[in-house]
Amino acid sequence: MLTPKYPPADTAPTAPAPGPTTNTAPATVPPARVAPAPVSNRPTVQLTPGSALALAAGGGAVVLVVGTVLVSMLLAVAITGVSVAVVAVVLRLLIKDLHKR
Numbered sequence: 001m002l003t004p005k006y007p008p009a010d011t012a013p014t015a016p017a018p019g020p021t022t023n024t025a026p027a028t029v030p031p032a033r034v035a036p037a038p039v040s041n042r043p044t045v046q047l048t049p050g051s052a053l054a055l056a057a058g059g060g061a062v063v064l065v066v067g068t069v070l071v072s073m074l075l076a077v078a079i080t081g082v083s084v085a086v087v088a089v090v091l092r093l094l095i096k097d098l099h100k101r
Contacts, residue, residue: 007038
């Protein structure tokens with residue numbers, strides 16, 4: 001599942017061996033052959049104006065939903081913190097009142 005997929009081996013014929021030369025110049029080393037880029041079997045995605053608009057609208061909707069959820073969670077934490085602070089103040093006043101009597 002996580003192993004890489006290698007392209008098939010190159011089956012192109014190799015260049016024929018050079019024949020004898022009558023040139024007295026030193027032989028040059030031919031440049032190394034570069035393997036052609038593998039062709040992808042995946043289909044290409046082409047966006048039409050309508051699908052691009054739908055994609056942008058969907059992305060905007062996702063941003064709004066995630067933002068709403070995060071803001072509501074922050075609001076819930078803030079309300080909980082304020083209510084705990086109010087309860088602490090009330091309990092402190094009740095305990096202080098009990099010690100006076």
